[in-house]
Amino acid sequence: xxxxxxxxxxxxxxxxxxxxxxxxxxxxxxxxxxxxxxxxxxxxxxxxxxxxxxxxxxxxxxxxxxxxxxxxxxxxxxxxxxxxxxxxxxxxxxxxxxxxxxxxxxxxxxxxxxxxxxxxxxxxxxxxxxxxxxxxxxxxxxxxxxxxxxxxxxxxxxxxxxxxxxxxxxxxxxxxxxxxxxxxxxxxxxxxxxxxxxxxxxxxxxxxxxxxxxxxxxxxxxxxxxxxxxxxxxxxxxxxxxxxxxxxxxxxxxxxxxxxxxxxxxxxxxx
Numbered sequence: 721x722x723x724x725x726x727x728x729x730x731x732x733x734x735x736x737x738x739x740x741x742x743x744x745x746x747x748x749x750x751x752x753x754x755x756x757x758x759x760x761x762x763x764x765x766x767x768x769x770x771x772x773x774x775x776x777x778x779x780x781x782x783x784x785x786x787x788x789x790x791x792x793x794x795x796x797x798x799x800x801x802x803x804x805x806x807x808x809x810x811x812x813x814x815x816x817x818x819x820x821x822x823x824x825x826x827x828x829x830x831x832x833x834x835x836x837x838x839x840x841x842x843x844x845x846x847x848x849x850x851x852x853x854x855x856x857x858x859x860x861x862x863x864x865x866x867x868x869x870x871x872x873x874x875x876x877x878x879x880x881x882x883x884x885x886x887x888x889x890x891x892x893x894x895x896x897x898x899x900x901x902x903x904x905x906x907x908x909x910x911x912x913x914x915x916x917x918x919x920x921x922x923x924x925x926x927x928x929x930x931x932x933x934x935x936x937x938x939x940x941x942x943x944x945x946x947x948x949x950x951x952x953x954x955x956x957x958x959x960x961x962x963x964x965x966x967x968x969x970x971x972x973x974x975x976x977x978x979x980x981x982x983x984x985x986x987x988x989x990x991x
Contacts, residue, residue, distance in 0.1 A: 741810070745801075745818060746799035748779065750789040759827050759987070760823070761827045762827065763791040764828065764841075767797075769797065770906075774789075774791035776972055777980070781981075787987070797910070807917060808840065812841050812844065815838060819847065825847065829853060830852055831969075832968065836855065838850060839855075839927075840924045843928060844928065847928075851986075885907065885943070889967070889968055891968075896974075936960055937970070940967070963982075966978075966979070
């Protein structure tokens with residue numbers, strides 16, 4: 721562990737002996753009109769999504785509330801460099817590196833499987849706070865639920881193919897069909913190894929510095945069950961913040977403003 725510029729960075733032997741391959745990283749930014757000294761917020765998308773999923777609504781809205789806002793694409797996603805053999809370790813490396821490049825200690829906000837990546841990054845980067853949005857922590861139980869709800873889209877992913885999520889899984893019926901089709905049409909795919917690791921991953925190490933944590937989602941999410949959402953929140957000694965009637969992609973759904981305002985209200989109280 722070393723300190724530089726007021727930030728602590730956690731290094732491991734494997735980072736030196738088997739470093740993660742460098743790749744171009746897409747990071748999109750929205751800046752507040754006035755610097756109020758609030759911490760930067762780094763949004764981390766889930767598998768298949770890119771930074772674009774946050775630029776639709778949450779990025780500019782976060783900046784309008786006085787928080788410097790950044791949205792990244794994991795390698796192989798969005799505008800980041802291709803990485804067909806990407807692993808959870810590589811995704812974690814991307815998040816920790818982008819967070820460490822920001823001028824102030826950042827808040828990490830992970831969505832879906834991006835929330836799992838954030839929990840691993842929190843063991844390497846001393847975040848100001850962590851927010852897990854509709855977290856997908858994987859495991860065979862998660863795969864079983866996905867198979868029941870979307871067998872055609874899920875089964876190929878278990879054998880290395882592309883995971884295909886449906887409009888009904890991602891969004892509520894309030895979102896117009898044209899918008900839903902547009903968003904689902906932009907979905908990419910995660911690396912085969914990363915998809916497999918989502919099923920077999922190890923538990924994340926404890927977060928550096930014990931940052932405050934917030935877990936939120938929808939009881940009507942057809943990707944993350946209400947029971948799984950509750951288990952994720954209990955890991956951090958709290959109950960999840962719920963938004964009934966919304967789909968898995970809270971940041972793109974019709975009532976997108978409600979969850980991001982709840983996150984930012986919570987961050988203002990934690991300052």
